Structure formats: structure tokens, C-alpha cells
Amino acid sequence: MIPLELRLVEDYESMSREAADLVADRLRREPEPVLLLPTGGTPLGMYRRLVELHEGGLSFSRATLFNLDEYIGLPPQHPSSYRAYMHRELYRHVDADPRRVHLPDGSAVDTEAEAARYEAEIEAAGGVDLCVLGIGRNGHIGFNEPGTPFDARTRPVRLDGSTRRANARDFGGEDAPEKAITVGPGTIFDAREVLLLASGEPKAAAVAAALEGRVTQDVPASALRGHPRFTLLADRAAGGGLSG
Ligand code: F6R
Numbered sequence: 001m002i003p004l005e006l007r008l009v010e011d012y013e014s015m016s017r018e019a020a021d022l023v024a025d026r027l028r029r030e031p032e033p034v035l036l037l038p039t040g041g042t043p044l045g046m047y048r049r050l051v052e053l054h055e056g057g058l059s060f061s062r063a064t065l066f067n068l069d070e071y072i073g074l075p076p077q078h079p080s081s082y083r084a085y086m087h088r089e090l091y092r093h094v095d096a097d098p099r100r101v102h103l104p105d106g107s108a109v110d111t112e113a114e115a116a117r118y119e120a121e122i123e124a125a126g127g128v129d130l131c132v133l134g135i136g137r138n139g140h141i142g143f144n145e146p147g148t149p150f151d152a153r154t155r156p157v158r159l160d161g162s163t164r165r166a167n168a169r170d171f172g173g174e175d176a177p178e179k180a181i182t183v184g185p186g187t188i189f190d191a192r193e194v195l196l197l198a199s200g201e202p203k204a205a206a207v208a209a210a211l212e213g214r215v216t217q218d219v220p221a222s223a224l225r226g227h228p229r230f231t232l233l234a235d236r237a238a239g240g241g242l243s244g
Pocket of ligand 1: 037038039040041042043068069133134135136140141142143
């Protein structure tokens with residue numbers, strides 16, 4: 001088994017700063033970096049820090065920026081869409097080139113075709129240099145719920161009830177939509193580097209299952225254990241129980 005890099009930090013703030021530094025490093029080093037990015041609660045601090053780094057001179061203008069997922073059935077301008085989230089948390093504050101910003105179109109009529117188009121767009125960009133991920137309490141990555149084959153690519157999916165409830169905070173307390181388009185574990189695994197972020201005690205069991213349990217499609221994040229360049233960056237509450 002390829003050893004993963006485990007970075008345990010004290011708290012959410014340190015995780016966010018370190019994650020932003022790793023992303024910034026890619027942006028500075030790579031002439032035309034391709035990033036695959038998450039939404040949700042976990043990366044908010046990382047985006048805040050990236051905006052600060054941009055104010056200090058960090059440029060996003062040469063980067064090609066993809067997102068992991070988008071809800072199906074929401075128009076792109078819907079405030080709870082992931083397109084709106086990315087605009088609000090990052091893109092409106094930095095110098096990203098709008099022609100290089102990509103998200104699945106959750107309002108597409110033919111969602112299978114839209115997923116295939118998105119997968120082809122990632123391929124046409126030359127694949128992903130750095131994929132940043134959060135983790136669901138059930139071990140999901142992107143919106144790849146337990147049971148997803150490790151080689152699945154970008155496609156429309158149905159969300160678990162637990163995921164829809166966890167994300168109800170973005171929908172005024174109502175469950176999040178039933179379906180989404182997500183980049184698949186196969187696409188994530190093809191990224192040249194993968195950074196998994198985890199913060200808070202509610203994620204501890206999923207982190208332990210992903211890193212120390214069986215490698216199984218019942219825990220989608222366990223797929224990452226075979227990746228040649230995989231870092232888990234976790235705070236003590238989420239990762240402190242790992243044997244290291
Ligand atoms: C979001 C995504 C999801 C989240 C996961 C954790 O784009 O792909 O896998 O990373 O649901 O969400 P938070 O960070 O809100 O706990």
C-alpha cells in the first residue's frame with residue numbers, strides 16, 4: 001500500500017490555512033494549473049484564506065477551475081446552487097478567468113449528456129493537477145454515495161437521505177434536492193494529487209473508516225488509499241483518532 005501523507009493540525013483555522021497554502025503553491029508553480037474543487041462547509045475557511053492570499057498578489061488567472069458537483073434542477077443563478085456558492089465564496093473576489101471556470105449545468109434537460117460533456121471538458125483540460133475534497137459523514141466524496149463503483153466517471157446520481165438532510169442548511173431547512181451531477185471516483189482518482197479535508201468530530205468515524213477500515217465501495221473515500229499522491233489534512237477532532 002502506498003503510504004498516505006497525514007497532516008494533523010490543531011483546529012479548523014489551521015486546516016484552512018494549510019489547505020489554502022497547498023492550493024496557492026500549485027497556482028504559483030504550475031504554468032496552467034487545473035484544479036477540481038469542493039463546496040460545502042469544510043472549504044469555506046480555505047476559500048476565505050485564498051481570497052486574502054489573492055489580495056496579497058496570488059493570481060488565479062491562468063488556472064482552469066472545475067467543481068466536483070452541482071444539484072440537478074436548480075437554475076445556475078439559484079442562491080443554493082454550487083455555481084452561486086463558488087461565485088460568492090471565491091470567484092467574485094479573485095481574478096479567475098470566467099472562460100476557465102467550469103461547473104456542471106444542473107438545469108440541463110439531458111443530465112447524462114451534460115455529465116458526459118463535463119467529463120470531456122476535464123479531459124480536454126489535460127486532467128486535474130490537484131483535487132481538493134471534503135468528506136461526508138457516510139464517507140462520500142463529491143456526491144459519490146456508498147455503493148458507487150470506484151471506476152465510475154461523471155454522471156447524474158441520487159443523493160442519500162443523510163446527505164440531503166446534512167445539506168438542508170443551504171435550503172432553509174428543507175432537504176437538499178434529490179439528484180446531482182458529480183465527478184466520479186474514477187475521475188477523482190486520475191487527479192495527479194488529491195487533498196482530502198476533514199474537520200470536526202462528526203467526521204471522525206468517516207475518516208477512520210476511509211483510512212483504516214477496509215477499502216470498499218461502501219466507503220467511497222477509501223478508494224483514495226491507493227492513490228500515489230494523497231494527503232489527508234484534518235484537524236484533531238476529525239483525525240486525532242487515527243494511528244498515524
Ligand atoms: C461538496 C462535496 C461533498 C462535501 C461533503 C462534506 O462539493 O462534494 O462531498 O465535501 O458532503 O460537506 P461539508 O463540508 O459541508 O461537511
